[in-house]
Amino acid sequence: MNIVLLEQEQTQSGEWAIESPRQLQHLQQHLQVQAGDQLKIGARDGLRYLTEVTSVEEHRVCVRPIQQESIPDKLSVRLVVALPRPKVLRRLVMDSVTLGVSHLHLIHSYRVDKSYWQTPFLRQLQDYVTLGLEQAGDTIAPEVTLHQRFKPFVEDVLPQWISPTQPAFVAHPYAEQTMPQGIDTPCTLIIGPEGGFIPYEVDLMQKNGCQAMHIGNRILRTETAISYILGRLGN
């Protein structure tokens, strides 16, 4: 947690109260904050501030803003990922948000177990987004969208994002071309499930304007591939 993210309505007065048990635990046990300490606070979907802690009580830490700080820029990358195993979902969403993707789309794919769509963790996506923002020091939540049917997504949604200046890349170990490096255009990046997309899916994405690109002959876990490729695409 590199900032504490508060709701807009919590930052209206001259002094702001932090009362969420999760945030209090971090401040009191991990950071051991005391009155007079400085603390970075973000207002969700708003500004970010350096603040001073004015009081520390068991169920409340109060701060007052000292100065405004800048918010990190988002990447110009729309990330599309096959819905991962529930166990991996939290970390994947959190990391994608931390890395700064502008939009996150979780899609179905042949090798996504249908039961994954029933996990209660999907109801906690906004919590994972918050964790990612707090890690990055960001306040602006990217949109997270679920697409439970592969074909309509690829045929109807995906093509709207693609143009000669806004390419879409699908990471695919058997592609002939190498994932580009340091690009300066907005793009869509598509990453498959464990075991990869099946040939039919790669074909359908290519028919709808995507370029299949490999990232070498090492097979990475989905989460590792996301940060590795975002690092490669960035400039």
Add this chain to the structure above:
Amino acid sequence: MNIVLLEQEQTQSGEWAIESPRQLQHLQQHLQVQAGDQLKIGARDGLRYLTEVTSVEEHRVCVRPIQQESIPDKLSVRLVVALPRPKVLRRLVMDSVTLGVSHLHLIHSYRVDKSYWQTPFLRQLQDYVTLGLEQAGDTIAPEVTLHQRFKPFVEDVLPQWISPTQPAFVAHPYAEQTMPQGIDTPCTLIIGPEGGFIPYEVDLMQKNGCQAMHIGNRILRTETAISYILGRLGN
């Protein structure tokens, strides 16, 4: 698991037996292998093969080699990371190996809790290396070295790796220069603990030939930073 890694002595005859409970569980429960299936097998620190499953029993799966396959290249990156929390250690080592670093060095740093050096997980490093190799489809284990004292490491060990054609980069959010991109020389990459290196440590590394480089104004988790920066440095 994208290959099954066997010890050299397990691959001496014409038919090889897989008997490790962990590997058997993956083959039987996850892949549901049957006689006649093809399976990728690596001989530790040796070659990699496409094989055919010849028999499946409860405590043993047998295969025979069909053809030799190529092993993925390593990155020309020596990775130095501050010892992470025990909970993170497994994934960090596994991912670094999967990504293909040539050497992995775990070092002490001011913000590394001394208790981390006592974790029993440090005795399982070779297991984590195996998991990383099996994920990547690699057979050659990188060396993993522990350095429990920061200053002797930075003053005596680190300088030996640095030359005009072999730079060392320390990731540091307050550096003025940006981490380079797509470099074609071998290099050393140094990544700090949660909370970062302290100024004294960054100074000492700089005095000993390291270049401090930032990766933008988002603060990434250690593991995320590793794959993000390796993606950025690769070419």
